[in-house]
Amino acid sequence: MNAVIDRQEKPSVGSVEKKYHTFAEPPDELLLESGARLGPITIAYETFGSLSAKKDNAVLVAHAFSGDSHLAGRYTSDNEDDKPGWWEFMVGPGKGIDTDRYFVICANILGSCMGSTGPSSLNPATGQPYGLDFPMVTIGDMVETQKRLIDHLGIEKLVAVIGGSVGGMQVLEWCVRYPQMVRAAVPVATTMRHSALAIAFNEIARQAIMADPNWNGGDYYNGPGPDLGLAVARMVGHVTYLSDEAMRRKFGRRLQDKRDFSFGFGADFQVESYLRHQGSKFVRRFDANSLLYITRAADYFDLIERNPAGTRPTEHGTETKYLVISYSSDWLYPTYQAKELVKHLKRQGCDVSFCEIEADCGHDAFLIPDVRLEKLLRGFLNGISRN
């Protein structure tokens, strides 16, 4: 039933074989928020820990925009290309999200290119990759596929849904769509809806890709891809993930492998070298069209205003317990936006805790090992489990 999906095989970790599971939906099954239907759909996911007999210890972690299902651990023990999962410090035996206690699930989002169906997947109607024929998907659509996966695993109620950035949007969407299935929700470094500034950065990233002639209207899978445009797009992203202070500390005005200015356009400054490196690295692992679709989904997301299509509920249930976390130096989704979220939830009678973590490393802080975040999550999950 799984569609054969090209580019999902594109290894992100050298020669390491990815070992995710896949869950598939039959053709034309999923009605998207846009009104389009999509199928067949494959969702790549990984699980960590063991599901209890009562199936009451499951935690769903939603990844950020360019993440994947590989939340923690290594696929092999002897291959140095095999990087640990993206939340290695948080998820594992005895860690903040303790896999000795919880059955942790992480699924690659719809529209991505890391095993789940997206614009680089084969369109069954043509036998060619979708490209821009892939329908627009929303955060709601992503959550819908996760819901089906959770149903498929036989889980009726999740201990918690946890996620940062675009993952945090999925958390919030879960809580309005399926509040009865979510005992606790932890949206981290996220927002109820993108500010004009956040949309602007995404739009610049999209324009950088679409300006690359190799993008070719999204139809590039049989030829060279828009690598240069995608690299520029990623550079834009990286600046938004850091902060003025983080960049001063990390790079300042230090020169890269030289004592003098080159008086040319090479990477004189370390920060230039860093951005170029991040750009090139990203091109090797991510699909440009997926960036377009996922950033668009994030821009469309709006927890308060019904989206114009009007299909999405906006009321939260009041049984879910919330822990909202922001970072003091996050200027993509600043603390004032987290506070707006807290107010919005409180106004609906929700049980909300809020914590702003002082950190100078910007939006990306939740991905950086930090014992404070680990303790926060451990304590919060303990509280939920005791109830």
Next chain:
Amino acid sequence: MNAVIDRQEKPSVGSVEKKYHTFAEPPDELLLESGARLGPITIAYETFGSLSAKKDNAVLVAHAFSGDSHLAGRYTSDNEDDKPGWWEFMVGPGKGIDTDRYFVICANILGSCMGSTGPSSLNPATGQPYGLDFPMVTIGDMVETQKRLIDHLGIEKLVAVIGGSVGGMQVLEWCVRYPQMVRAAVPVATTMRHSALAIAFNEIARQAIMADPNWNGGDYYNGPGPDLGLAVARMVGHVTYLSDEAMRRKFGRRLQDKRDFSFGFGADFQVESYLRHQGSKFVRRFDANSLLYITRAADYFDLIERNPAGTRPTEHGTETKYLVISYSSDWLYPTYQAKELVKHLKRQGCDVSFCEIEADCGHDAFLIPDVRLEKLLRGFLNGISRN
């Protein structure tokens, strides 16, 4: 003696003929900070008001990165394409910089494309536009050409040098190179040196241009230019010129000419439409290589650390009176950087006043009509003239 310069004729205001003066230096005259020699050099400039018999009422205004010599007024009275100068609200009879009292000079910077010699100018060695054969120029080199212009006009001492953003860097450079010629200095919305963040944004803009195949290593003057890359670069610039708050107020999440999402990649949001418009507009008036050179000059500028080439003085004279102005919502050159500048000047025994203007419109605030800035400059200049 003027070099024939292509693209400088590119009209920025429809069919309006530009009426700047030009001042030229002979070949090989100018020794650049990089060690290269450049010539012949043409500097386009405009003047406003009348030079007194004693030549003691001159004010030099330095423009920002994409500005030009057209500081104020219109070239014609009956052509609607003829936009007023870029600091129209500030410069004129009875205005903040009063042309009834002062003889105001504004020169297009070296490396630009608005009448002064830059990468789009003809290289006398080849008869073709320089492209990347144009030598790297610095803020110091720009000031050096302005100094020669001021000498040429027979002016020994300026009442003031005033400028915002990259113009402010020129102000500061004037004060270390020729302190005896500057009675007063007004650096506005500027910095002593770019932070890693500012360098990062410039680098992204440069990479966007260089990723455009039409850029062709800088050699595009006889074919299509890197218009798409330049448009993306300008979009990056515009985001840095605004602020989170300004963008929320100006655009929010409002849709552009539609009630519903398109579920496509068109400009659904007003902020997307605005950025695309700014990008396209810029392409019609600015040369991509000039953007590369001028952003690089701004990145290299460092008032404290001698630049690695070591040719630039860093000590200020103590006879110049300073008025340092910052804007509360400027996140390209935030107030903390203006305060660092004030400290630096005070440590050297300079007479410094400082004012942070509360404004939510970001870095670009100094270009937006504001009676507070006008009053500040009028009062400050009055004080200088009285002494």
